[in-house]
Amino acid sequence: MRVGMIAEGSYPYVSGGVSSWIHTLITGMEDIEFSLFTITPEKKKESELKYTLTKNTVHHQNIELITDLPVNRVKSNLTKEELSLLFRWFTFQTLDPQALLILGNREKMGSVDEFFESESFYTLVQECYEFEELYGSFLDYMWMWKSMYTPIMHLLQQDYSKVDVIHTASTGYGGLIGTYISIVQNIPFIITEHGIYSREREEEILQSSWIPVIYKKRWIQLFHHLSKIAYEQAEDIITLFEKNRGYQLELGASPEKTAIVPNGIDINTALTLQGKKPVFHIGAIVRIVPIKDIKTMIYAANTLRRWGYDFHWSILGSDEELPEYAQECKDLVVSLELEQWVTFTGKVNVQDYLLSFDVCVLTSLSEGQPLAILEGMAAARPWVATDVGSCRELIEGREEDPYGACGFVIPPIQPEELADRLRWFINHPELLGRMGQNGLNRVKNDYLLSDVITFYRNLYAERGEKVGRHRIPAAKII
Amino acid sequence: MAGIGFQLQKLFKEDYYSSRLKAYLYSLFVTAGPWLIVIFTILMLQILLQAVPGVNSLNKQLFMISVSYCFMFSQVLFGFQQLVVTRYTADCLYEKKEEKVFSSFLGFSAVTAAAAFILWLVFALLSPLQWEYKFLMLGLFMLLNLIWIMLLYLSGAKNYQSIALAFLAGGVFSISCMFILLKWNPFSQGEWTPAWIMMGSFTAGIAVTFLWLVNSMLKTFPNRAASLPFEYLTYFDKYPQLAFTGIFYNAGLWVSNWIIWVSGGHWLLGTFRYHPGYDTAVFYAYLTILPSYVIFVVSIETRFYERYRDFFSFINDGGTLTQIRKSKGKMLLVLKQEIERLVRNQGFISLAILFLALFIFPLFVNADLILGIFRITLIGAFCNGMTMIMMLLLLYFDDRVGALITSAAFFGGIALFTLLMLPAGEAGYGVGFTAGSLLSFVYSSFRLFQYVSKADYYAFCKSRHTRIEGPFHNLSRRLNRLAGAE
Numbered sequence: 001m002r003v004g005m006i007a008e009g010s011y012p013y014v015s016g017g018v019s020s021w022i023h024t025l026i027t028g029m030e031d032i033e034f035s036l037f038t039i040t041p042e043k044k045k046e047s048e049l050k051y052t053l054t055k056n057t058v059h060h061q062n063i064e065l066i067t068d069l070p071v072n073r074v075k076s077n078l079t080k081e082e083l084s085l086l087f088r089w090f091t092f093q094t095l096d097p098q099a100l101l102i103l104g105n106r107e108k109m110g111s112v113d114e115f116f117e118s119e120s121f122y123t124l125v126q127e128c129y130e131f132e133e134l135y136g137s138f139l140d141y142m143w144m145w146k147s148m149y150t151p152i153m154h155l156l157q158q159d160y161s162k163v164d165v166i167h168t169a170s171t172g173y174g175g176l177i178g179t180y181i182s183i184v185q186n187i188p189f190i191i192t193e194h195g196i197y198s199r200e201r202e203e204e205i206l207q208s209s210w211i212p213v214i215y216k217k218r219w220i221q222l223f224h225h226l227s228k229i230a231y232e233q234a235e236d237i238i239t240l241f242e243k244n245r246g247y248q249l250e251l252g253a254s255p256e257k258t259a260i261v262p263n264g265i266d267i268n269t270a271l272t273l274q275g276k277k278p279v280f281h282i283g284a285i286v287r288i289v290p291i292k293d294i295k296t297m298i299y300a301a302n303t304l305r306r307w308g309y310d311f312h313w314s315i316l317g318s319d320e321e322l323p324e325y326a327q328e329c330k331d332l333v334v335s336l337e338l339e340q341w342v343t344f345t346g347k348v349n350v351q352d353y354l355l356s357f358d359v360c361v362l363t364s365l366s367e368g369q370p371l372a373i374l375e376g377m378a379a380a381r382p383w384v385a386t387d388v389g390s391c392r393e394l395i396e397g398r399e400e401d402p403y404g405a406c407g408f409v410i411p412p413i414q415p416e417e418l419a420d421r422l423r424w425f426i427n428h429p430e431l432l433g434r435m436g437q438n439g440l441n442r443v444k445n446d447y448l449l450s451d452v453i454t455f456y457r458n459l460y461a462e463r464g465e466k467v468g469r470h471r472i473p474a475a476k477i478i
Numbered sequence: 479m480a481g482i483g484f485q486l487q488k489l490f491k492e493d494y495y496s497s498r499l500k501a502y503l504y505s506l507f508v509t510a511g512p513w514l515i516v517i518f519t520i521l522m523l524q525i526l527l528q529a530v531p532g533v534n535s536l537n538k539q540l541f542m543i544s545v546s547y548c549f550m551f552s553q554v555l556f557g558f559q560q561l562v563v564t565r566y567t568a569d570c571l572y573e574k575k576e577e578k579v580f581s582s583f584l585g586f587s588a589v590t591a592a593a594a595f596i597l598w599l600v601f602a603l604l605s606p607l608q609w610e611y612k613f614l615m616l617g618l619f620m621l622l623n624l625i626w627i628m629l630l631y632l633s634g635a636k637n638y639q640s641i642a643l644a645f646l647a648g649g650v651f652s653i654s655c656m657f658i659l660l661k662w663n664p665f666s667q668g669e670w671t672p673a674w675i676m677m678g679s680f681t682a683g684i685a686v687t688f689l690w691l692v693n694s695m696l697k698t699f700p701n702r703a704a705s706l707p708f709e710y711l712t713y714f715d716k717y718p719q720l721a722f723t724g725i726f727y728n729a730g731l732w733v734s735n736w737i738i739w740v741s742g743g744h745w746l747l748g749t750f751r752y753h754p755g756y757d758t759a760v761f762y763a764y765l766t767i768l769p770s771y772v773i774f775v776v777s778i779e780t781r782f783y784e785r786y787r788d789f790f791s792f793i794n795d796g797g798t799l800t801q802i803r804k805s806k807g808k809m810l811l812v813l814k815q816e817i818e819r820l821v822r823n824q825g826f827i828s829l830a831i832l833f834l835a836l837f838i839f840p841l842f843v844n845a846d847l848i849l850g851i852f853r854i855t856l857i858g859a860f861c862n863g864m865t866m867i868m869m870l871l872l873l874y875f876d877d878r879v880g881a882l883i884t885s886a887a888f889f890g891g892i893a894l895f896t897l898l899m900l901p902a903g904e905a906g907y908g909v910g911f912t913a914g915s916l917l918s919f920v921y922s923s924f925r926l927f928q929y930v931s932k933a934d935y936y937a938f939c940k941s942r943h944t945r946i947e948g949p950f951h952n953l954s955r956r957l958n959r960l961a962g963a964e
Contacts, residue, residue: 116939117939117940118939119932119935119939121939122935122938122939126799129799130799135798135800136796136798137795137796137797137798138793138796138797138798138799138802139793139794139795139796139797139938140796142938
């Protein structure tokens with residue numbers, strides 16, 4: 001059994017988040033072989049690897065979005081029917097996977113450059129411009145077109161090694177080649193989305209300055225289109241929590257394909273107690289980056305001190321990613337004269353600290369399903385977290401959850417509110433243990449890593465058997 | 479070339495007769511420029527020579543032929559680099575790197591001078607002429623080469639007035655010099671041959687033109703940094719088609735003469751091959767297409783250029799598809815109209831002269847051979863001029879391949895048909911020239927309209943890959959290092 005895993009811009013070149021999820025999954029299934037397809041913006045060097053590839057990763061293929069021109073040039077040669085299908089595909093009128101097969105066929109399309117120099121391309125782009133009734137600069141439209149479809153054609157024109165099941169960790173370009181591999185190799189396709197790709201791109205595009213305003217909508221449509229194609233082809237559309245599943249349904253995923261498989265965590269029975277403070281100890285497990293909103297924590301600490309509480313606040317995590325921001329935070333601590341109350345530990349082993357915390361805090365502006373919260377819950381710590389991603393689900397439990405809350409959810413960027421919730425914990429020390437236990441119970445039942453791994457192993461096996469390589473292709477039966 | 483129309487339009491907008499005349503004169507100097515000026519000077523000289531006693535025909539012939547050779551080969555030499563350098567300087571200006579233009583002038587001049595010297599050396603070693611005379615020829619040859627180069631830069635900088643004045647001054651100087659020296663020969667008898675005196679005077683006149691142009695070059699380019707003078711050579715790697723287009727066209731102008739000289743020509747003093755009848759006939763035939771140059775500059779470069787500019791500004795500066803299509807339609811229409819007008823006007827003039835040549839000249843001129851060749855080459859010259867104009871227009875649209883095929887068809891067609899017609903003897907002279915010119919004219923017209931009707935496609939989609947390494951890149955680096963500029 002060989003599973004193809006597609007990582008777009010993440011594993012094994014980035015640490016944390018989706019990367020660590022993929023790594024954990026692959027590590028947890030030694031008996032299954034993995035082919036890893038990584039999409040990166042440009043060429044990557046061996047030295048940029050953040051993870052050592054596991055033994056069962058038998059094959060690793062890097063696909064760059066931008067590469068040097070291929071030497072052998074192939075002329076484009078498309079029939080009228082093919083062109084009209086492409087027209088409908090380019091204008092988002094059809095999800096017909098046949099279009100992908102044409103786009104990926106070098107003999108028909110020609111190399112990417114040849115296609116963009118061909119008259120069929122020029123005719124197509126004019127038809128689309130008229131169809132879309134955009135009436136902006138045609139030159140800009142042309143550029144938009146080229147920058148939209150260069151990576152797509154380039155990705156589709158690669159040769160992908162044979163696998164039995166293809167699994168992507170995102171839609172977008174990852175979903176695109178997943179769809180393509182699934183069609184070409186006639187194998188089942190699984191999507192697991194942590195964040196909702198097309199929504200994330202949408203935000204990025206709206207904020208970007210290099211896309212002319214009138215063409216932003218079209219860029220957004222493109223990524224929705226790619227998501228829809230992937231949802232259409234996929235056998236399973238999995239996400240981590242309910243809110244994201246809602247988005248997927250909105251974007252066109254059919255409900256019977258969707259499933260929620262949250263992140264999982266091991267219950268570590270060998271936690272050690274270090275750095276215990278004689279006072280109330282607040283812990284934050286975060287990288288020091290703006291999206292984690294460290295400053296709100298610092299302001300909350302300031303408020304708590306003003307109210308006269310005695311406490312210590314440890315912020316665990318690497319500050320190397322954005323040194324300027326880390327410096328700003330440290331300067332803020334100094335200017336508020338909070339040095340005795342707040343410490344930055346840098347990157348440390350979280351497991352050593354967890355048991356010393358009375359309560360854990362997360363102030364993120366955006367999250368998927370944070371492993372940090374699961375780690376804290378697995379150590380029976382109560383939480384105060386912002387209401388982003390699936391934090392509420394983790395802390396309060398899903399509908400009909402029998403275990404009870406393990407902390408509080410507050411809106412983002414509300415230092416006063418955060419301080420207020422922490423004050424409550426300081427004032428009710430007797431409830432800390434009970435709430436911590438609620439979290440632990442929930443983890444034990446709903447968020448065990450072994451369950452996640454078992455789920456995917458079974459899914460691979462089931463899909464692989466039912467529709468995998470050795471089945472008779474539909475074409476032959478007909 | 480595209481800049482000339484602009485300047486002219488300003489002149490036409492002032493509605494006096496004098497400025498209109500000025501515009502026509504400028505057009506003549508700029509387009510037909512070097513070529514016509516020298517031909518005109520020679521024509522004047524020939525008329526003058528009849529008024530001067532004591533110069534035998536051998537001397538006259540020697541003088542005329544050596545001037546023609548200098549002229550002819552300097553044009554061919556220049557033609558090899560002309561389009562490439564034009565492209566290079568245009569790109570420099572587009573990229574706002576004006577300072578590189580003058581450096582390329584220095585490099586271009588150096589390379590040309592070196593090539594000219596080698597060419598002359600071969601000639602000088604083979605020829606039995608006196609060395610004094612051969613050195614004079616070297617002087618003239620060099621000066622002409624450098625003058626063509628300066629013309630390219632000065633007309634690029636729209637400095638037409640100085641060009642016209644320079645040639646006028648040079649022409650007046652050489653003619654008066656020659657007239658005075660021959661009429662009241664101050665030298666002791668037999669010290670200098672009349673051919674030498676004529677050549678000396680002519681070269682002195684050309685030197686006046688040269689110095690005048692140098693002066694205006696220095697005025698036109700006040701910032702004269704000499705960084706990387708040989709960088710322009712890299713464009714031979716990037717746009718080899720331009721080099722071949724230039725060489726084919728310039729050689730095509732002469733190739734029928736060369737073939738006829740070899741097969742049916744005569745030797746002059748064991749040095750020059752020539753064919754008096756054919757050469758004279760073709761010379762006069764070329765004179766008949768002078769109006770084309772003026773009409774071209776005035777009509778196409780003004781009215782057409784405006785539409786051309788609109789079209790490309792819609793493409794480059796964010797026009798909608800409708801705007802692009804409309805402006806393309808207008809441009810095509812004007813192009814068609816202007817070419818029709820050009821063909822009609824020049825055709826009328828050529829036909830009128832042909833009519834005269836058929837029926838009226840024979841009553842006065844008693845040279846059947848020349849008249850016979852003239853009648854047929856007149857048509858050839860017409861096609862020839864049209865070919866040049868089509869080629870220029872193709873280059874306007876950056877259809878380098880089309881221009882190359884046109885010039886190759888021009889050269890190859892004329893050479894091939896001339897060779898094929900050789901067995902027919904003198905009766906077939908001129909037929910090859912005309913057939914070849916017609917071939918390239920027909921091809922280039924088809925190509926032009928086909929290309930322009932897809933001009934937007936080519937502008938948006940044509941490959942812009944050029945070579946960034948190659949033998950000329952190496953040569954350029956080496957020469958720059960040699961010049962101490964790197």
